[in-house]
Amino acid sequence: MTWTRLFLFFCLYFFPSFAQDVCEEEKLHLKTCNKELQEKNQYITNVENNFFAVKKELRQVRTLGKNNIPESIEQIAALQKQLDDLVQKLNESLQTECDAVDVVFLFDGSASMRTSDFEISKKFIWNVVTRNKYSSTQFAAVQFSRDIRTVFTFKDYMESTAKEKLSKEEHMQALTNTYMAIRYVLANLFNNVTSWADPKAKKVLVIITDGVPSDYDINDVIKQCDDQGILRVIIGVGNRDEAKLGKLASEPKEENVFYIMGHDKLDGLLNKLQNKICCERHAARKELSHAILSSTEQIAALKKQLDDLVPKLNKTECEAVDVVFLFDGSSSMKTSDFELNKMFIWNVVMKNKYSSTQFAAVQFSGNVRTVFSFKDYMESTAKEKLGKEEHMQDLTNTYKAITYVLDVLFNNTMSGADPAAKKVLIIFTDGVPSDYSTSDVLKQCDDQGILRITIGIGNVDINKIQELASKPKEENAFYIRLYNELDSLLDKLQNAISSSFPGVC
Secondary structure: OOHHHHHHHHHHHHOHHHHHHHHHHHHHHHHHHHHHHHHHHHHHHHHHHHHHHHHHHHHHHHOOOOOEOHHHHHHHHHHHHHHHHHHHHHHHHHHHHOOOEEEEEEEEOEOOOOHHHHHHHHHHHHHHHHHOOOOOEEEEEEEEOOOEEEEEOHHHHHOOOHHHHHHHOOOOOEOOOHHHHHHHHHHHHHOOHHHOOOOOOEEEEEEEEOOOOOOOOOOOHHHHHHHOOOEEEEEEEOOOOHHHHHHHOOOOHHHHEEEEOOHHHOHHHHHHHHHHHHHHHHHOOOOHHHHHHHHHHHHHHHHHHHHHHHHHOOEOOOEOEEEEEEEEOEOOOOHHHHHHHHHHHHHHHHHOOOOOEEEEEEEEOOOEEEEEOHHHHHOOOHHHHHHHOOOOOEOOOHHHHHHHHHHHHHOOHHHOOOOOOEEEEEEEEOOOOOOOOOOOHHHHHHHOOOEEEEEEEOOOOHHHHHHHOOOOHHHHEEEEOOHHHHHHHHHHHHHHHHHHOOOEO
């Protein structure tokens, strides 16, 4: 996103009179952007379908016969390497065209403003955050007066605690030490990875103030911001000194300083900004379709090479594996954590997309529900179904859910299960079971050779988690404190499966 686009972005939000002449043109442009985004999403769907078609072929190739043909195995490995390189190239293109943005709100808490206006400023900040919750933007906020205080960090925002912290923030009611506050933002947020700042993100500092600074720029913080490419947008409220506020803003000053008469005017600007936000995000992806179309053609060519290879091959050294994710949807977890669990599941799937493994997923709570079956996975509809799955928010009927997995997935060929495949059940839960194993379902799993890996999250009974896992318990039961630590288990899961089934790859 260029600074020019960011300028227009804030013009439409904070200075509607300036943007009046371009509003109609932007509405038309937004429609065009929306159409381009739909086309881009269709291209991505086509690419993913081809990825999974190749993956399906590889699974079939890996399980054909008895005699190894080394040169064919090498050819498959070479094809996989080409596909991996292609995926990496496409991901780099996506990242280039859609930069992440870190935004810090630095808002005035001086004695010159009423507490009611201070509350309006907080409400406005959260309205901006809410309007952008599904974007590649993350937020932090700092109140400044004589002292400076972090209200919420990027980490708080990602962990869904920002709203509560912002609402509890009290009005400081002292001086207006603006330059000291900017220096604080650089040290404690933008340049501090413990705040979860993204070193590669674009950086935007939005300063909301109703007065001129009480201090001076003795540390040359404005130059530090310029050197780091931080866009500074100033919102002056009520009485103001245009020259002094202009010193705080990025160049060109006249495009990055905005004034409103009172705090009660802030919310009236939200809709105009939102149209621009949507359009800018779509416009940032305009070039993607070319890269994705090219990738689709390359994948088709690679798949043809694979099709030519299949008749020459009898067997590789790999075994087929069926994996079911059984994940907790009980009311004891936050919906944001439920979404993190879904993201982790798909990360595991993508890590194994070229292997001889196929996947299914089930959510359990008071009831049990198939999210996607093995058949859905092989037909490339799994990602969409997982994305749409909603949080059940009820009990934790774990044993009932395991029985369901046996009956509906592992032992049901209609689900796309492979009777000859090795079987792995990965259970995610943040609580102990609400029910009991009345049908001795764990023994049924052991009798069928199903490897059970359990992941306990948060305040759970470790002994109960280990009871659900296969032996050796200590190697197949994992514990983490928070759902955002799930990705740290990716390699451990892989190792647990490989050590139990050495023929899997």
